[in-house]
Amino acid sequence: MGVRTGEVDLRSYGAIGDGRTVALIAADGGVDWLPVPNLASPPVFARLLDAENGGAIELAPVEPFTVTRRYVQGTNVLQTTFETASGAATVTDALVTGIAGRLPWVEIARRIEGVRGSVRFRWLVEPGSRLGTASPWIDETTHGPVIRVDGVTIAVRGLDHRPRRSGRGSIRGSFTTSRDSRHLLTIVGSADEPLHLPDAGNVDRGIDRTIDNWRLWSREFSYGGPWADAVQRSALALKLLIFSSTGAIAAAATTSLPESLVGGKNWDYRFAWVRDLAYTVTALTRFGLREETHAAVSWLLRTIRSNGPGLHVFYTLEGELPGGVQTHDVPGWKGIGPVVTGNPAGEQLQLGVYGDLFDVMRRYVEAGNVLDADTGRMLAGVADATCDAWQSKDHGMWELPDTQHYTSSKMGCWSALDNAVRLCDLGQIPGSATRWAAERDAIREWIEENCWSDERGAYVFYAGTDELDASVLLHAPSGFDRGERMSSTIDALRAELGAGPLLYRYSGAQSEEATFVSCAFWAASALACVGRTDEAVALMDELVGLANDVGLYAEMIDADSKDFLGNFPQALSHLALVNTAITIEELTRKPGRRTR
Incomplete structure (x- = not known):
């Protein structure tokens, strides 16, 4: 055991979660990523970024094997079937949830059921150095050995799994399945507090309860339009990234997975972007998920x-406000660094965030909700601030180092004021919308004069350039432009930035990074908005086929190999799929037809 480097293709990973943290499981059974106790915590198991010392939970047959896997229908519980020359067995992986929601501790349960013949398994639980900051050790207690690492306590429990201590800070074991046999491997963890040691029977029942809990949630999910399976899987992926104790949604489950094979663009995405929340609310309200x-x-x-x-x-x-960026002395995925915690974009001015905030609030109100008086006054103040701020340069949606008059940022300010006028007309925010409407119209006039290129036949990246930026596609659904100029912009973007069905983010990105998954979905959505429905549907069909075998997407896809790059699973990718499907379904829905 332990010979695998951990540097498997990112497509190999499935994700499970409990509303508190997320585990990534490779197709060979290795849990290569698991922060404890929370998603944003330093990862106890991080072989994904540190092949030698990152730590992992291994579970696999001793002899050569092939793998098929799937999620249990309507859940985030992963099932992997291993087949060898001597037999077959299925592993069911769950981050177990409790009777009334997530457990107060982390509990990853791995149930191994014999299907036919016999399969000899080996397993290893080996916490890592928490990105080079700590050294695990084993404590012998009256209830058996526990592993400690920098305030985190890990214990291994199970059913007929034959554990034994292995080295300074790991525990291993082995067993052999037979037809209809059942084995259980359970890893529990907590940080800076006592650790509950679960009974094997309770854990086994907990796996079934977790399946039932996910299915109960899925039954509340309402979408009967096209690409329904992909939409539901994306909704479940997004649910993994919702931090249940606060309602925030993480941009991704990982940090420092590179956007380029030459490195450099490695960031921590375990934060909550206002932008992502805006797109999430669009999806949640459409699906009838009121609580989230x-x-x-x-x-x-x-x-x-x-x-x-x-x-x-x-x-x-x-x-809270994010802190600074810390660089860790570990090699990174496939040796591509740097590995960091934190993200420097928190200090930037990004004007698009105004549009994101007002999009959230308009959709929330239009879903049948009422704003409180304090929120209404706060939004009125933000609208007033937008009237002044839109004239400033900013760093743009892509968090670039140079400030410019980015076109999509101006469009975001237009959207903010357009929605502010709408909310005022609905009686949800106080004051007069006269100034907001006048400034909204001034923004449109400025964009049309400064950010449109007759030569390119497109909205440009920023004022004064002829370069292009795919983020302007977001403002077909926003309503800024659903006409000929947006249609022409789509063609210009796909001609310069396109790679088959995929798109790069902006001019020059081809030399810096892979294609950005969301941009391609935005193109499909924009095509539908400008009336090019057949093209939108055809593009969507291609993009849905680019998910991995269990329906997940990373941030980026290599145009040639179709390998994943960037953090994973990526909320923005799944949000783009969901909201594009919704947009196409709504624009093509026949009068009188209802979804379930």
Whole structure:
């Protein structure tokens, strides 16, 4: 055991979660990523980024094997069937949830059931150095050995799994399956608090309860349009990234997975972006998921008030301002560094965040909800601030080092004021919308004069350039432009930035990084908005086929190999799929037809 480097293709990973943290499991049974106790914590198991010392939970047959896997229908519980020359066995992996929600501790349960013949398995639980900051050791207690690493306590429990101590800080074991046999491997963990040691029978029942809990959630999910299976899987992937204790949604489950094979663009995405929350609320309201919608909106408003008066690009999952960036002395995935915790974009001015905030609030109100008086006054103040701020340069949606008059940022300010006028007309925010409407119209005039190129037949990246930026596609659904100029922009973008069905983010990105998954979905959505429905559907069909074998997406896809790059699973990728499917379904729905 332990010979695998951990540097498997990112497509190999499935994800499981419990509303508190996320584990990534490779097709060979290795749990190569698991922060404890929370998603944003330093990872106890991080072979994904540190092949030698990162730590992993291994479970695989001794002899050569082939693998098929799937999620249990309607759940985030992963099932992997291993077949060898001597037999077959199925492993069911769950981050176990409790009777009334997530457990107070982390509990990853791996149930191994014999299917036919016999299969000899070996397993290893080996916590790592928490990105080079700590050294695990084993303590012998009256209840058996526990592994300690920098305030985290890990214990191994199970059923007929034959554990034994192995080295300074790991525990291993082995067993052999037979037809209809059942074995159980359970890893529990907590940080800076006592650790509950579960009974094997309770854990076994807990796996079934977790399946039932996910299916109960899925039954509340309402979408009967095209690409329904992909949409539901994306909704389940997004549910993994919702931090249940606050309602925040993480941009991804990982840090430092590179956007380029030459390195350099490695960031921590375990934060909550206002932008992602805006797109999430669009999906949640459409699916009828009331609790998550309200939790997300409440978290956002509470967080803005706590960290005001300014509006920030993103926050921690707990609702605080992010700190600085720390670089860790570990090699990174496939040796591509740097490995960091933190993200420097928190200090940037990004004007698009104004549009994101007002999009959240308009959709929330239009879903049948009412704003409180304090929120209404706060939004009125933000609208006033937008009237002045839109004339400034910013770093743009892509968090670039250079400030410019980015076109999509101006469009975001237009959207903010357009929605502010709408909310005022609905009686949800106080004051007069006269100034907001006038400034909204001034923004449109400025964009049309400064950010459109007759020569390119497209909205450009920023004022004064002829370069292009795929993020302007977001403003077909926003309503800024659903006409000929947007249609022409789509063609220009696909001609310059396209790679088959995929798109790079902006001019020059081809030499820096892989294609950005979300951009391709945005193109499909924009095509539908400008009336090019057949093209939108054909593109969507291609993009849905680019997920991995269990329906997940990373941030980026290599145009040639179709390998994944960037953090994983990526909320923005799944949000783009979901909202594009919704947009196409709504624009092509026949009068009188209802979804389930």
